[in-house]
Amino acid sequence: MLFSPNHWCRPSQLRAAGILGMNRRNGHYIARYNRRELYPRVDDKLKTKLLAKQFGLQVPELYGVVGRQSDVSNLAQKLEGREQFVIKPTQGSAGKGILVVTGREGHEFLKPSGERVVMRDVRRHVNNTLSGLYSLGGRNDKAMIEYAIEFSDAFDGFSYQGVPDIRVVVFQGFPVMAMMRLSTAASDGKANLHQGAVGVGIDLVTGRASRAVQYGRRVDVHPDTGRSLSELVVPDWQPLMELAAQSYEMTELGYLGVDIVLDKSKGPLLLELNARPGLAIQVANHAGLSPRLELIERLSRHDRTMMRAEGRIAFSQEKFC
Amino acid sequence: MKSRVQLRTLIFLLLMVGLGTAFYMHKKIGYPFVPREKVPVWTIEAKVEFDALDEPVKVSLAIPGEQALYGVLDESAASDDYGYNPGLNSKEDVTFRKVVWSKEQAEGKQELYYRVNIFRRTQAVQLMGDVHLNEVDPGYREGPLAVAADQLIAEAQKYSADMETFVAHLNGLFAKKDNQNVQTLLAGNTSALARNRVLLNVALKAGYNAHLIRYLELGETANRVPLQSAVFLHEGEQSILAEFGRVQPIETENLLAWQRGGPALLEVEGGENVRVAFAMRVQQLPATIVQQSAAKNHLASFSLLNLSIEQQNAYGLLLMIPFGALVVVLMRNIIGVKTSGTFMPILLAMAFLKTDLLPGLMLFALVVSVGLIVRSYLSKLDLLLVPRISAVVIVVIGIMVSFGVLGAKFELGIVESVTLFPTIILAWTVERLSILWEEDGPSEVALQTSGSLLVAVIAYWVMGNSTLKYLVFVFPSLLFVVLAVILSLGQYAGYRVSELMRFAPFFDDGNDAGGKV
Numbered sequence: 001m002l003f004s005p006n007h008w009c010r011p012s013q014l015r016a017a018g019i020l021g022m023n024r025r026n027g028h029y030i031a032r033y034n035r036r037e038l039y040p041r042v043d044d045k046l047k048t049k050l051l052a053k054q055f056g057l058q059v060p061e062l063y064g065v066v067g068r069q070s071d072v073s074n075l076a077q078k079l080e081g082r083e084q085f086v087i088k089p090t091q092g093s094a095g096k097g098i099l100v101v102t103g104r105e106g107h108e109f110l111k112p113s114g115e116r117v118v119m120r121d122v123r124r125h126v127n128n129t130l131s132g133l134y135s136l137g138g139r140n141d142k143a144m145i146e147y148a149i150e151f152s153d154a155f156d157g158f159s160y161q162g163v164p165d166i167r168v169v170v171f172q173g174f175p176v177m178a179m180m181r182l183s184t185a186a187s188d189g190k191a192n193l194h195q196g197a198v199g200v201g202i203d204l205v206t207g208r209a210s211r212a213v214q215y216g217r218r219v220d221v222h223p224d225t226g227r228s229l230s231e232l233v234v235p236d237w238q239p240l241m242e243l244a245a246q247s248y249e250m251t252e253l254g255y256l257g258v259d260i261v262l263d264k265s266k267g268p269l270l271l272e273l274n275a276r277p278g279l280a281i282q283v284a285n286h287a288g289l290s291p292r293l294e295l296i297e298r299l300s301r302h303d304r305t306m307m308r309a310e311g312r313i314a315f316s317q318e319k320f321c
Numbered sequence: 322m323k324s325r326v327q328l329r330t331l332i333f334l335l336l337m338v339g340l341g342t343a344f345y346m347h348k349k350i351g352y353p354f355v356p357r358e359k360v361p362v363w364t365i366e367a368k369v370e371f372d373a374l375d376e377p378v379k380v381s382l383a384i385p386g387e388q389a390l391y392g393v394l395d396e397s398a399a400s401d402d403y404g405y406n407p408g409l410n411s412k413e414d415v416t417f418r419k420v421v422w423s424k425e426q427a428e429g430k431q432e433l434y435y436r437v438n439i440f441r442r443t444q445a446v447q448l449m450g451d452v453h454l455n456e457v458d459p460g461y462r463e464g465p466l467a468v469a470a471d472q473l474i475a476e477a478q479k480y481s482a483d484m485e486t487f488v489a490h491l492n493g494l495f496a497k498k499d500n501q502n503v504q505t506l507l508a509g510n511t512s513a514l515a516r517n518r519v520l521l522n523v524a525l526k527a528g529y530n531a532h533l534i535r536y537l538e539l540g541e542t543a544n545r546v547p548l549q550s551a552v553f554l555h556e557g558e559q560s561i562l563a564e565f566g567r568v569q570p571i572e573t574e575n576l577l578a579w580q581r582g583g584p585a586l587l588e589v590e591g592g593e594n595v596r597v598a599f600a601m602r603v604q605q606l607p608a609t610i611v612q613q614s615a616a617k618n619h620l621a622s623f624s625l626l627n628l629s630i631e632q633q634n635a636y637g638l639l640l641m642i643p644f645g646a647l648v649v650v651l652m653r654n655i656i657g658v659k660t661s662g663t664f665m666p667i668l669l670a671m672a673f674l675k676t677d678l679l680p681g682l683m684l685f686a687l688v689v690s691v692g693l694i695v696r697s698y699l700s701k702l703d704l705l706l707v708p709r710i711s712a713v714v715i716v717v718i719g720i721m722v723s724f725g726v727l728g729a730k731f732e733l734g735i736v737e738s739v740t741l742f743p744t745i746i747l748a749w750t751v752e753r754l755s756i757l758w759e760e761d762g763p764s765e766v767a768l769q770t771s772g773s774l775l776v777a778v779i780a781y782w783v784m785g786n787s788t789l790k791y792l793v794f795v796f797p798s799l800l801f802v803v804l805a806v807i808l809s810l811g812q813y814a815g816y817r818v819s820e821l822m823r824f825a826p827f828f829d830d831g832n833d834a835g836g837k838v
Contacts, residue, residue, distance in 0.1 A: 006825070006829075007822055007825050008821050008822055008825050009821055009822075009824060009825040009827070009828050010821070011815065011816050011821065013828055014816055014820070014821070014824055017827065017828075019816075019820075019824055019827070021814075021815065021816040021817060021820050022657070022817055022820065023654055023813055023814050023815060023816070023817060024814040024815075027811075027812070027813075027814050028814055131707070213826070216823065216824075216826045216827075217826050217829070218826070218829070282824075282827075283824065283826065283827055286827065
């Protein structure tokens with residue numbers, strides 16, 4: 001199996017398709033365009049959120065922060081009157097340690113899966129978060145309490161639990177590729193492609209699905225809901241692109257993954273940023289990143305820096321479709 | 322582009338310096354690039370134990386000297402707060418050497434160690450002069466012992482032509498337990514040593530030049546090596562080693578004479594319950610290194626070769642780490658194997674080098690699986706991260722210790738390989754994998770563990786390669802070459818082998834691959 005020719009391709013094929021490899025991504029793009037000292041802006045979600053507010057970018061509203069173990073005791077007070085909320089670690093990775101509460105019944109909290117938890121469980125979750133259980137390298141962390149997204153009706157039937165999000169790779173402020181990540185039963189409700197979420201390539205002009213993959217292989221319908229993925233259209237596409245493109249000015253990171261969710265009432269919200277965005281987006285879009293990145297690198301420095309977000313989006317929409 | 326030029330220059334310089342220095346050492350000092358000839362080096366440890374009587378203590382132990390086939394590379398006598406007199410020669414002759422430990426006062430159980438590195442000469446040297454180390458016992462001069470000995474000598478000589486045939490016949494007579502004379506001589510002498518003393522006295526009385534020898538058989542690594550005794554007879558060019566009651570002489574090829582003649586192997590003043598035990602470890606080293614070390618050659622004084630064998634062993638492992646790093650770079654950046662932690666595979670490989678591959682892998686599987694099971698139990702107890710991980714580490718240490726205790730109980734060879742070093746590495750590995758389990762789940766643990774193990778096994782093979790070991794030990798400047806190779810690999814921006822598989826589905830349905838920009 002492993003050695004059958006179908007499971008392998010040739011480097012020349014990859015080059016011809018313009019696929020960006022891990023070594024080139026790390027050595028050329030991330031090392032060159034992402035300055036190390038800027039990483040905290042994206043690795044710490046609290047910093048990202050505060051920075052986004054300064055730049056006027058839409059983010060899920062922050063209800064409160066638990067920074068010390070001693071604050072955990074008055075957690076109940078902080079959650080007073082909040083029917084729906086999300087608790088997440090500020091330095092978590094890959095969606096770990098996120099507790100979503102969609103409602104309350106008496107002293108019980110309801111999770112999207114229908115599971116019920118009590119205050120004691122919530123407190124333990126926050127305690128674990130503070131001790132660094134969900135954070136990169138096990139560092140001590142803070143817990144953020146924020147607005148729980150009510151995701152747009154446009155995605156009904158496209159996701160199994162979890163919030164479907166849109167990942168846009170932004171290079172030097174130009175959106176170069178976009179993908180929607182739909183959680184599945186296999187991915188345990190997480191929007192992580194390694195764990196079996198469906199990746200849907202999104203057209204940069206229209207916000208329409210172009211094709212979809214799960215575990216690197218093409219799929220046409222959502223494996224759990226059976227809905228045809230070609231019907232997927234992301235509403236509010238233009239504001240979403242603007243949000244993605246403006247993240248560049250905010251972070252100053254040249255090679256950036258921007259994760260955006262669509263809220264029913266508030267429209268596109270910036271969820272988190274990633275300084276080392278993965279390469280699976282190429283498979284979902286059935287297109288290589290390299291030619292697009294190189295095209296932007298060939299622009300004169302003047303053109304690149306003087307263009308506003310709208311100009312960059314227009315450039316991308318003209319060239320990359 | 323500027324940095325690229327800098328890097329290229331640096332790589333070039335490193336290559337020049339590394340290869341140039343190695344080549345210079347090869348030409349000038351004459352170290353061969355390939356260790357054609359290897360000689361075994363035995364590390365023998367004599368452990369002296371006794372109970373001190375709370376009075377001044379003086380311990381003297383006979384130790385081996387230079388011999389025809391074997392030479393002493395270096396020696397040491399490790400014992401805390403004992404005065405130590407190294408290698409005292411009680412006579413001019415190198416065959417009489419002893420080490421003396423002394424202390425003003427000592428009480429309770431005492432342990433003293435003497436360690437010596439013995440190498441096999443590539444060519445035998447002539448050392449034994451015409452020495453007379455033993456005299457006939459007074460008891461054999463007259464009386465019943467003398468009569469019995471004389472009758473045996475007469476009987477043996479009747480059928481023999483030279484020393485060899487005489488000894489053969491004499492031992493033939495000794496083998497007859499019902500012989501009246503033999504019974505007289507053996508009265509009460511049951512130990513092998515006492516019986517060989519009988520043989521010695523009879524041989525001396527017959528006019529042969531003979532002395533008693535205590536020897537060790539040089540063989541495989543072993544924890545308990547018996548000290549045996551025999552009688553050495555020589556006459557002109559001819560010499561044989563004989564054992565009481567054994568017609569055939571003993572092959573001397575693999576024997577190290579620990580003591581020749583001499584009064585006692587071990588003398589202890591101020592102690593009782595005296596015991597001495599010998600342990601042995603053998604390794605193969607290039608002949609050139611051993612010869613340089615033995616001669617304490619001045620040319621070698623700037624190299625690692627003039628360190629003691631123990632230090633050399635430590636540096637030997639240290640110098641192999643860069644090759645492990647090279648393997649990791651190749652496997653991660655060129656092949657694309659996922660490992661947990663950049664250098665965990667190297668540490669695992671070093672642990673395997675200490676324990677050997679198969680026991681090491683077994684130990685790894687056992688410790689890691691038990692460690693992870695304990696981890697999953699502990700995580701149900703609502704513990705914070707750091708205490709939980711610490712608890713796992715303690716459990717791992719417990720597993721390793723019980724492994725050692727069980728091993729000692731059943732005399733498994735594995736016990737001495739489970740030392741502090743692999744213990745720490747395995748405990749740390751379990752910690753890392755536990756964190757990984759918490760963060761990325763069991764499938765990621767399985768993936769990264771198998772990746773780490775694969776890289777570790779390859780690194781083990783590379784780091785354990787004896788030719789490579791020799792090369793880098795004799796020409797440490799070759800490490801610059803390794804550095805240059807790693808630096809040039811750092812520029813590699815092409816696809817990883819794993820990506821050829823990862824992106825293969827991209828081309829499955831023959832779509833317009835690459836058509837889009």
